Amino acid sequence: xxxxxxxxxxxxxxxxxxxxxxxxxxxxxxxxxxxxxxxxxxxxxxxxxxxxxxxxxxxxxxxxxxxxxxxxxxxxxxxxxxxxxxxxxxxxxxxxxxxxxxxxxxxxxxxxxxxxxxxxxxxxxxxxxxxxxxxxxxxxxxxxxxxxxxxxxxxxxxxxxxxxxxxxx
Amino acid sequence: xxxxxxxxxxxxxxxxxxxxxxxxxxxxxxxxxxxxxxxxxxxxxxxxxxxxxxxxxxxxxxxxxxxxxxxxxxxxxxxxxxxxxxxxxxxxxxxxxxxxxxxxxxxxxxxxxxxxxxxxxxxxxxxxxxxxxxxxxxxxxxxxxxxxxxxxxxxxxxxxxxxxxxxxxxxxxxxxxxxxxxxxxxxxxxxxxxxxxxxxxxxxxxxxxxxxxxxxxxxxxxxxxxxxxxxxxxxxxxxxxxxxxxxxxxxxxxxxxxxxxxxxxxxxxxxxxxxxxxxx
Numbered sequence: 539x540x541x542x543x544x545x546x547x548x549x550x551x552x553x554x555x556x557x558x559x560x561x562x563x564x565x566x567x568x569x570x571x572x573x574x575x576x577x578x579x580x581x582x583x584x585x586x587x588x589x590x591x592x593x594x595x596x597x598x599x600x601x602x603x604x605x606x607x608x609x610x611x612x613x614x615x616x617x618x619x620x621x622x623x624x625x626x627x628x629x630x631x632x633x634x635x636x637x638x639x640x641x642x643x644x645x646x647x648x649x650x651x652x653x654x655x656x657x658x659x660x661x662x663x664x665x666x667x668x669x670x671x672x673x674x675x676x677x678x679x680x681x682x683x684x685x686x687x688x689x690x691x692x693x694x695x696x697x698x699x700x701x702x703x704x705x706x707x
Numbered sequence: 708x709x710x711x712x713x714x715x716x717x718x719x720x721x722x723x724x725x726x727x728x729x730x731x732x733x734x735x736x737x738x739x740x741x742x743x744x745x746x747x748x749x750x751x752x753x754x755x756x757x758x759x760x761x762x763x764x765x766x767x768x769x770x771x772x773x774x775x776x777x778x779x780x781x782x783x784x785x786x787x788x789x790x791x792x793x794x795x796x797x798x799x800x801x802x803x804x805x806x807x808x809x810x811x812x813x814x815x816x817x818x819x820x821x822x823x824x825x826x827x828x829x830x831x832x833x834x835x836x837x838x839x840x841x842x843x844x845x846x847x848x849x850x851x852x853x854x855x856x857x858x859x860x861x862x863x864x865x866x867x868x869x870x871x872x873x874x875x876x877x878x879x880x881x882x883x884x885x886x887x888x889x890x891x892x893x894x895x896x897x898x899x900x901x902x903x904x905x906x907x908x909x910x911x912x913x914x915x916x917x918x919x920x921x922x923x924x925x926x927x928x929x930x931x932x933x934x935x936x937x938x939x940x941x942x943x944x945x946x947x948x949x950x951x952x953x954x955x956x957x958x959x960x961x962x963x964x965x966x967x968x969x970x971x972x973x974x975x976x977x978x979x980x981x982x983x984x985x986x987x
Contacts, residue, residue, distance in 0.1 A: 563823070575825035
């Protein structure tokens with residue numbers, strides 16, 4: 539069976555992740571909205587997982603998570619593990635039990651994005667004992683979650699287009 | 708005499724007389740008219756002379772000359788870019804030189820901000836210098852405008868800087884005017900406004916607005932006399948009987964692009980007591 543398009547598609551995902559990582563990390567490039575900047579690699583991993591089987595989905599989840607974690611100078615950690623697991627589960631669910639539709643994808647993205655960012659806040663802000671958690675959550679994390687989710691809508695259509703254009707029949 | 712009463716003859720006569728007068732003045736070294744005319748026509752002559760010279764060349768010569776000029780223009784553009792790069796570098800090096808000259812005990816490592824990740828709080832950032840450049844964990848990070856933060860994690864080629872806007876940074880500091888001491892620590896309330904706080908100030912302290920806050924050197928992590936910022940507000944702590952001052956750094960921490968890491972300085976790692984400083 540010829541896997542030419544699949545290989546090209548996987549390569550395209552890789553380039554997309556790299557580009558989003560650069561966009562997300564470059565100082566003073568993405569505009570800050572209400573104190574928040576988007577974590578573009580979260581929706582990138584999720585939207586790839588909607589279309590790909592569980593194992594490749596998991597690897598893309600791990601890649602995005604690792605870039606989120608150690609791209610900043612830290613070691614592999616929270617995002618690598620969480621996105622690896624979540625993307626594996628999403629790949630499995632959407633392959634065997636659910637149909638990929640805009641509505642489904644949006645609902646999953648909203649819940650997972652909010653959950654990931656809230657858990658991060660819990661582990662790395664509240665448990666770290668930093669001051670004024672309520673104020674900081676409202677002024678940074680809410681806008682970060684919403685901004686990330688909205689970028690996910692665009693990435694859904696980009697990855698859907700990539701998947702359809704580069705599909706081996 | 709009828710000849711001289713003719714209007715045309717009068718005009719000719721006057722003109723000749725004026726010409727002679729101008730000729731005499733010109734011969735005497737004050738060429739007023741020619742200077743005026745030349746001044747007005749200089750530009751025109753330059754254009755016309757140039758056009759005339761070009762008119763003497765054929766198409767191939769012009770094409771060749773055009774190509775040569777394009778090449779020269781490209782070379783000059785490259786040189787101009789190099790010039791701007793060198794100018795920027797020169798300005799940057801002057802700043803480092805100034806820091807080093809004012810503080811001979813400082814061992815400095817200039818670095819650039821390469822990453823401001825969206826997932827990090829309190830405007831932390833990464834720089835392009837790591838252990839291979841002699842940078843260590845907890846080294847202070849400064850600019851010519853004062854303290855920016857400290858190295859909170861380091862790998863071979865990059866380091867993460869936690870800024871003075873973060874509550875994770877705790878540095879002993881003093882009011883330069885009154886010698887009131889406290890602890891500089893960021894706060895979620897003020898970080899977005901590029902402000903930090905000087906906490907644990909005695910309730911009777913004389914600190915006031917516009918005082919300059921510098922590091923105290925106690926603790927051995929930060930050298931003495933690094934500028935933290937200027938007091939912009941004073942409030943009472945709601946949990947205890949101390950005051951805290953809101954301090955505005957002179958550097959815009961949220962936008963800083965070039966920094967210096969202090970890899971070594973006098974008394975680094977030496978823990979002092981407040982009384983030691985008073986004794987001195």
